[in-house]
Amino acid sequence: MQGRLRAVRVLLLYLALAFAWTGRTWAAPTTHLIGTPGFSDAPQLAWELAWVPYAVTHHLNPLFTHLINYPTGANLTWPIAPMPLALLGWPLSILAGPVVAYNVLLTLAIATAA
Structure with missing residues (x-):
């Protein structure tokens, strides 16, 4: 049980760090994509989502x-x-839009890659 609790704590820490790192995007998650404007594939990926x-x-x-x-x-x-x-983010894309789905998926990717 201690191992699982520790794993959950570490995951929550990584999620908090990923959220902090991408924090400016979360001020307007429906209109801002994580990434450098004009220098990333974020718009294309959001469109594909x-x-x-x-x-x-x-x-x-x-x-x-x-x-x-x-x-x-x-x-x-x-x-x-x-x-x-796109299949994984389908429900979120339908509910909140592809930009939010992109931002959530990328934040989760950052946290789980740690």
């Missing part, structure tokens, strides 16, 4: 879209890493 649930619920192919790279469209199989994240 919204696209996958939309595509699946509208019976569209989540791996291809005409909504970006007009008129040819974009093959989304090369950034395949966001697919599992």
